[in-house]
Amino acid sequence: MTPHGGLLDGVKVVEFGGIGPGPHGVMILADLGAEVIRLDRPGNQWVPGLGPGSPQLRGRAMAVANLKDVEDRQHVRDLVEDCDILVEGFRPGVMERMGFGPAECHALNPALVYARVTGWGQDGPRAQTAGHDINYLGLTGALASIGRRGDRPVVPLNLVADYGGGSMLLVIGVLAALQRRNQTGEGVVVDAAMVDGVALLMQHFYSASAAGTWRPGREANRLDGGAPFYRTYRCADGRHVAVGCLEGQFYAVMLQKLGLDAENVPDRDDETQWPALEKVLEAAFAARPRDEWTAVFDGTDACVTPVLEIDEAIDDPHIRARGTVHRAAGSVFAAGALKVVGESSRTPPLAEPARPVAEVRFGGAAGGRPDGAVAVEPEPELYEGGPR
Incomplete structure (x- = not known):
């Protein structure tokens, strides 16, 4: 399921199934060699592109279990007790109400790195409200700076908050917490909030604004398309x-x-x-x-x-030469981004596609429940309004 010889070889991760930055961040951990088990509720196939075989869910065993079921709850407790990292992306308080908050999990596993990724964070006036990438960009000043002069702000996909400020911040927090855990033996709770991550990415622009070298508005500065030598141009063919x-x-x-x-x-x-x-x-x-x-x-x-379209980018000579993106199994995969040089540490091969399992435990096993699956069925609110 996971590549051998990666930097995180031997690290065990339990992922409570969600969408957005959580699974993306865990994908990176799996690409680095971590062993991952993802727990989903039954019938959670409504999430587009997040089923078995999804490139974003590669490197995992996937399972389903009902947390209202005594046997399934014990399965999940066993996993928590045996893992190094737990990742969840639900609204504040949901995991606590299910009996799997940080206090309960650290009672089972005092050395656990308990990682939470949300949009607004675990506290603050907006912590219990729904939100998405565009909202976190809007609140931090990032969105106001992107777009054409005199026109409305432009959405830069959901790259900046969900992934740049979300999953990447999550991975950094998890790796730093793992290092601290390895030094002290004590577990850590990581609160990765996308709004905080976007603000971190905005540091240069905050500093420039405070110094008077960054003007408000769009296309008003060198790095926002205002400079003729830092922007895009239309060619004769419309590209x-x-x-x-x-x-x-x-x-x-x-x-x-x-x-x-x-x-x-x-x-x-x-x-x-x-x-x-x-x-x-x-x-x-x-x-x-x-x-x-x-x-x-x-x-x-x-x-x-x-400026290449997605299908063109895959065939760009530089992208091909580095193996950055490739086609496989009828889909498109972004390869593991870190390349490590050295005899004892090497870049692992791309993690295999996610696979459903019959019995959930680290190291793999046959047998298990007759229905062929064990997984997590949280309260419905986990999936209402997104994993924020």
Whole structure:
């Protein structure tokens, strides 16, 4: 189920089934070699793309159990007692009401790393309310800074809060807590809140705003699309390139490859000339199709790259060369991101797809309940309004 020889080889994880950053974070732990058992409630197949065989649920044994059932509760207690990490993503208080909060679980396993990932955190005025990625972005100032000048803010997929501020913060917290546990022998509770994670990602912009070097609004700064040399341009075929030549030497390469004379274009260091410079670059990039520009800039330091659709990205030569994304089993997999060099630690192979199991215990076993599954059926509110 999990790759051998990974950095987390031997680490055991119990995941209480949810959606969003929880399973994504646990996917990363599984890719690093952890042994994972995911517990879902019966009939939880309504979650799109989160069934057996899902790339995001790779590296797990999956099971179902009813926490109102005495036998199933004992199965879950046994798992908690035997694991290193527990991950849950439900609203504050739900796990406590089910009898599997931090206090109860640490009574079973004092060395347990108990990790919680929510949108608003375990406390605060919004802790008990529903929310999603866009809400956490809106409250932290991130969303207000993304989009076109004079238009509404643009949703940057659900990458920033759910995954950047959620699952990545969860994984960092879990690994740090595991290190502390290994030093002290004592368990730790990790409270990973997406709103906190987004704020952490926003530190540069908070600092720049306080220093007066970041202006409010959209396309008003160098890094928000305001600078003509840090934005996207439409090409002759209607597709786009991404231009990121912030540094002068890279900008000079871009001009040279575009066939433009630096002496005859508006001054990039004079912000009052940015609108005029933008028009010059728009006209230049509009003269040829995207793939022709890709060939022109390939191998240069101009910081100009194609804007690829998802199905195109999979076949990009650099992505292919690094094995970053690949097709397998009728789906698309993002490979484990960490590559480790050394004799004692190596990059593990991609974890196998999730598999249903008949009996849930670490190390694998045959037999079990006659219905072929054991899993978790929490109270309905766990799944209402999302795992926040």
